[in-house]
Amino acid sequence: MHSARTSPRSSKGRSIAAHAILLTYTLIALFPVFVIVINSFKSRKAIFAEPLMPPMPGNWDMVGYTTVLQQGDFFQYFLNSMTVTCASLFFVLLFGAMAAFALSEYRFRGNLLMGLYLALGIMIPIRLGTVAILEMMVAGGLVNTLTALILVYTAQGLPLAVFILSEFMRSVSDDLKNAGRIDGLSEYRIFFTLVLPLVRPAMATVAVFTMIPIWNDLWFPLILAPSEETKTITLGSQVFIGQFVTNWNAVLAALSLAIVPVLVLYLIFSRQLIRGITAGAVK
Amino acid sequence: MASGKAVRWHIGVFLAPAVLVYTAIMIIPLFGTLNLSLFGKGEGGPVFVGLANFATLFGDPRWSEAFWNALGNNLWFFVIHMLVQNPIGILLAALLSSPHLRMAAFYRTAIFIPTILSFVIVGFVWKLILSPIWGIAPGMLDAVGLKALFAPWLGKAEYALTALALVSVWQFVGIPMMLIYAALLSIPDDVIEAAEMDGLGAWAQFWKIKLPLILPSIGIISILTFVGNFNAFDLIYVAQGALAGPDFATDILGTFLYRTFFGFQLQLGDPHMGAAIASAMFGIILLGVCIYLFAIQTRLRRYQF
Numbered sequence: 001m002h003s004a005r006t007s008p009r010s011s012k013g014r015s016i017a018a019h020a021i022l023l024t025y026t027l028i029a030l031f032p033v034f035v036i037v038i039n040s041f042k043s044r045k046a047i048f049a050e051p052l053m054p055p056m057p058g059n060w061d062m063v064g065y066t067t068v069l070q071q072g073d074f075f076q077y078f079l080n081s082m083t084v085t086c087a088s089l090f091f092v093l094l095f096g097a098m099a100a101f102a103l104s105e106y107r108f109r110g111n112l113l114m115g116l117y118l119a120l121g122i123m124i125p126i127r128l129g130t131v132a133i134l135e136m137m138v139a140g141g142l143v144n145t146l147t148a149l150i151l152v153y154t155a156q157g158l159p160l161a162v163f164i165l166s167e168f169m170r171s172v173s174d175d176l177k178n179a180g181r182i183d184g185l186s187e188y189r190i191f192f193t194l195v196l197p198l199v200r201p202a203m204a205t206v207a208v209f210t211m212i213p214i215w216n217d218l219w220f221p222l223i224l225a226p227s228e229e230t231k232t233i234t235l236g237s238q239v240f241i242g243q244f245v246t247n248w249n250a251v252l253a254a255l256s257l258a259i260v261p262v263l264v265l266y267l268i269f270s271r272q273l274i275r276g277i278t279a280g281a282v283k
Numbered sequence: 284m285a286s287g288k289a290v291r292w293h294i295g296v297f298l299a300p301a302v303l304v305y306t307a308i309m310i311i312p313l314f315g316t317l318n319l320s321l322f323g324k325g326e327g328g329p330v331f332v333g334l335a336n337f338a339t340l341f342g343d344p345r346w347s348e349a350f351w352n353a354l355g356n357n358l359w360f361f362v363i364h365m366l367v368q369n370p371i372g373i374l375l376a377a378l379l380s381s382p383h384l385r386m387a388a389f390y391r392t393a394i395f396i397p398t399i400l401s402f403v404i405v406g407f408v409w410k411l412i413l414s415p416i417w418g419i420a421p422g423m424l425d426a427v428g429l430k431a432l433f434a435p436w437l438g439k440a441e442y443a444l445t446a447l448a449l450v451s452v453w454q455f456v457g458i459p460m461m462l463i464y465a466a467l468l469s470i471p472d473d474v475i476e477a478a479e480m481d482g483l484g485a486w487a488q489f490w491k492i493k494l495p496l497i498l499p500s501i502g503i504i505s506i507l508t509f510v511g512n513f514n515a516f517d518l519i520y521v522a523q524g525a526l527a528g529p530d531f532a533t534d535i536l537g538t539f540l541y542r543t544f545f546g547f548q549l550q551l552g553d554p555h556m557g558a559a560i561a562s563a564m565f566g567i568i569l570l571g572v573c574i575y576l577f578a579i580q581t582r583l584r585r586y587q588f
Contacts, residue, residue, distance in 0.1 A: 014485065018378045022390045025375060028453070029394045032408040035419060051419050095301040102297035114298065121309055122507075123572045125514040128561040129312030131319065131544070131554055136312065155308035158301050187293040205465070209458075216401035218517060238403045238521075255404050266399045270392055 033259065040064050040252035047248055064253030068240070071250070073228070077236035078261055084146050084232060085214050085265070088153035092210050093203055095154070096161030101191050103162070104169040105177070115166070121159030126152065127219060137224055144227040152220050157210040164209075168202035169195060208269050215262050233258050317565070320558035329555070336559035350560070352531060353539040354567075356444055360535055361512040363448040364455075369504055371452070372459025373497075377489055379460070380467040391464065395457035406521030409450045413437050437522065440532035447533055451518050455511075459504045466500035467493060506575040513568050516541060536564050 038054050039047045046059030053059065068074060103115050126133075133152060134143075142148040172195055180190045196203075221235040231239070237258045244250045323332040340346050375394060379387050397405070412419045415435040424433045436446040470493060478492050516537030519527050525547045527534035542550075544557030 015381075015384070018381055018384060019386075022375065022378055022386075022394075025371075026390055026393045029397050029456075032405075032412060033396065033400070035412065036404070036408055048417060051417065051422070091300075091304070095304065098297040099301035102294050106291065106294050108291070108294055114302075118301065118305060121305060123510045123568050124309065124313055124565065125510075125568075126309050126313075127514070127516075128565060129309065129316050131558075132312030132315030133308065135315075136308075151304065151308050155304050158305050162301060188296075191297070205461075208461075212399050216399075216403075218401070218403065218521075234401045234403055237401075241403065241407060251407070255407060258404060259400065262399050262401075263396070266396070267392070270395070 036252055036259070037256050040249070040256040042249075044249055047252070061249065064247075064249030064251075065257075067244075067247065067250040068253045068257060071240070071244075073231075074233070074236065074254075074257060076229070077231050077233040080146060080230055081215060081232040081234070081261070084149045084153065085211055087146075087150045088157060088214050089207055089211055091150070091154040092157035092161050093207060096158050096206065097165050097196060097199070097203065098191070099158070100162045100165035100169055101195060104166040105195075115162075118159055118162045121155075122163060126156045130219070130223060134223060142224075144225050144230050146225065146230055148224045149220055149230075149232075152224065153214045153217075157206075157214070161206045161210060164206050165199060165202055168199045172198050204269060208266070211265065211269070212262075215265070233261065313565075316558050317562050318558075319554060320562045323555050324553075332555075336555055337563070340556065340559050340563065346556070349531070349534070349539060350563070353534045353536050356533065357513060357515075357535040359444060360448045360451070360515065361509060363445065364452060364508050364512055365505065367449065368452040368456050369459050369501070369508065372456050372504070373463050373501070375456070375460045376463035376467055377493070379464055381485070391460070394460060397454045398457035400454065402517035402521050405450065405454050406518055410437065410522055413446065438529055440529045443523070443529060444533045447518060447522060450522070451515070454518075458507070462500050462504055463497055466497040470496050502575065502579050505579075506572060509571045509575075510568055513564060513571070536560070536567075540564065 035051065039051060041055035041062065041064075042053075042059045043061035043063075046053065046061075050059075099118065103111060103118075137143050137148045142151075176194055176198075177190055180194050185193070215232075216234055217232075218234050218238055221230075221232045225231070226235065237254045240254045241251050244254075319329075320336055321331060321333060322329040323335060324330075340350055375390075378384070379391055411417060413436055415421060415433075415438075421430065421433045424430050434442060436442040474492060474496075475488065478488050483491065514537060515535055519533050519535060519538050520541065523533050525538060525542050527538040540557060540560045543560055544552055544554060546552030
């Protein structure tokens with residue numbers, strides 16, 4: 001092992017082993033998704049007889065997709081999920097970064113206490129307060145609005161965002177900020193023009209971790225916004241599974257359609273995330 | 284460091300939006316719930332009963348049995364995540380961070396994909412795969428001559444919880460992988476080069492240099508896993524329903540809370556007992572987090588580069 005560095009053959013062997021493990025795990029990770037997607041294009045008989053066979057002319061059937069597109073208002077659900085996720089993400093990132101900056105940059109009385117107070121939310125599931133939240137939304141007339149969901153998800157995402165971002169902001173060099181101050185920049189300009197661009201990698205990380213639970217949440221859409229106009233795609237597909245439990249074509253098509261948008265969102269953000277992580281490491 | 288003597292309004296401006304939203308939507312309702320646990324159903328409305336709900340929860344065998352069952356199951360759920368999810372996550376991250384690895388971006392992206400799927404999808408697909416009727420698992424085991432190993436795992440009380448915990452591991456392994464990967468990448472090249480100069484091989488480098496440096500990240504992952512597991516609800520709910528069958532074998536605190544809070548079948552929902560369970564969960568999580576903060580995190584040195 002000690003000569004591994006110098007022996008090209010052993011290094012090649014290790015690289016093959018690494019690829020073998022990673023490839024195996026990739027297959028395990030993707031297999032279930034693959035099963036859903038291929039079967040959604042097949043006839044009912046083919047789904048049951050040969051679940052692992054890819055779709056081909058003999059077993060091709062789009063009946064699942066036509067059922068879904070006729071039955072459910074999937075486009076509306078999709079728009080609702082998009083609106084809720086993007087708006088919540090925007091507020092979590094903006095408010096979270098601002099608070100993180102205040103906590104990591106300035107010494108003031110109650111700084112540590114405020115940090116602990118905000119970090120408390122990482123461990124408290126916001127669901128424990130559901131009944132009180134519902135009462136509040138009823139009182140405020142926000143039941144069955146997307147605003148209610150955006151408010152809840154913003155509160156839910158903030159603690160982790162503040163925690164991660166303030167860790168990263170501590171590593172931003174003081175010289176840079178002080179140079180900005182000497183140039184007469186206001187604290188706000190320093191935050192928006194100097195610090196924010198530097199913590200973009202951390203913002204991407206926070207974005208991915210914030211976005212996923214919001215997009216996938218079933219609980220709050222069910223309780224706060226179950227109406228037809230405000231249903232999110234996760235709630236929509238859950239209801240759909242309930243209604244069409246024996247119509248496998250339709251259920252598999254609905255699940256495939258529910259996977260696509262979050263996959264696209266993730267792929268967009270993950271490029272930024274990966275660029276960010278690598279940039280952070282090179283620094 | 285802005286150390287002006289004037290009132291620094293900008294600190295308030297930076298903090299206000301986050302603190303206001305967080306306090307109004309999260310903290311106040313939480314205390315509302317804790318408060319609710321001290322009340323019971325009375326003739327004309329809620330009456331203050333003190334700790335009577337907790338006495339029922341821990342003292343009345345009908346309640347305490349269900350509670351300890353759920354807590355024990357939840358602990359097992361957590362143990363599996365710690366023993367399976369986090370080591371696999373670290374292994375994958377270590378492999379991904381090896382220099383000159385081709386297709387690293389592809390692997391990383393692909394392995395994270397289960398994490399972005401909703402519980403609705405995950406629960407449904409694994410039920411399909413493991414189903415003894417339509418299931419793909421029996422067929423695949425048959426193909427390699429191991430059909431005898433197959434059992435309807437989700438339907439048997441002795442396997443169901445472990446099977447679901449492993450499904451959850453499958454779903455969330457991307458999170459420790461990403462965090463550790465980021466931590467490994469942030470180790471400066473000179474440290475690694477110095478280790479190479481000293482003749483340390485890749486294996487020794489990992490154990491002697493990299494692992495100690497990523498320990499703080501492992502600590503964070505452990506506490507995130509703990510909190511996540513003790514709040515878990517959705518996967519069990521979509522796979523086994525609110526009754527967490529078979530015979531409550533997969534009942535964890537989240538599903539127990541849900542049944543109590545909202546009722547199921549013939550039993551009516553009881554917000555006060557539900558609030559008592561929510562408060563107990565709060566206490567358990569608080570305990571875990573305190574152990575982490577005071578016993579573990581303070582001992583992990585921080586490395587500044």
